[in-house]
Amino acid sequence: MSKNKPRRPAVTPTTPCPCGSGEPYPDCCGGCHQGRTAAATAERLMRSRYSAFVVADTGYLLRTWHPTTRPGGLDLEPAQRWTGLEILGTTGGSAFHTEGTVEFRAHYTLHGQADSQYEHSRFVRENGLWVYLDALPPT
Numbered sequence: 001m002s003k004n005k006p007r008r009p010a011v012t013p014t015t016p017c018p019c020g021s022g023e024p025y026p027d028c029c030g031g032c033h034q035g036r037t038a039a040a041t042a043e044r045l046m047r048s049r050y051s052a053f054v055v056a057d058t059g060y061l062l063r064t065w066h067p068t069t070r071p072g073g074l075d076l077e078p079a080q081r082w083t084g085l086e087i088l089g090t091t092g093g094s095a096f097h098t099e100g101t102v103e104f105r106a107h108y109t110l111h112g113q114a115d116s117q118y119e120h121s122r123f124v125r126e127n128g129l130w131v132y133l134d135a136l137p138p139t
């Protein structure tokens with residue numbers, strides 16, 4: 001163990017998945033990130049996108065973004081350390097749906113300050129695969 005603070009938490013084959021599922025990372029979001037499995041539900045995709053922020057997999061984040069709303073590129077804040085994901089609610093988003101929403105709160109620390117990001121995200125299925133569309137305006 002280095003005494004230096006790592007820029008990001010190390011995720012190894014034996015680490016529990018950052019999304020909080022309790023599964024090892026390779027059996028959970030790692031499978032999605034590496035293209036071995038596809039997220040079957042909108043919530044699963046949301047979890048894998050959260051984990052992609054943790055492991056800084058911008059390629060995965062862009063691949064799972066709807067082409068009409070996808071940014072040209074993505075710069076992650078290197079000092080931002082994601083510390084946990086809370087799923088607050090979902091609508092639709094199952095294998096039988098083509099649309100779904102996931103309401104969540106993602107926790108992080110930035111420059112020593114704990115904070116969180118709340119979002120009610122919309123997901124759609126494109127060619128059978130769930131992708132992130134956009135965020136619903138706050139109500």
Ligand SMILES: [Zn+2]
Nearest residue numbers: 017019028029
């Ligand atoms: Zn996971």
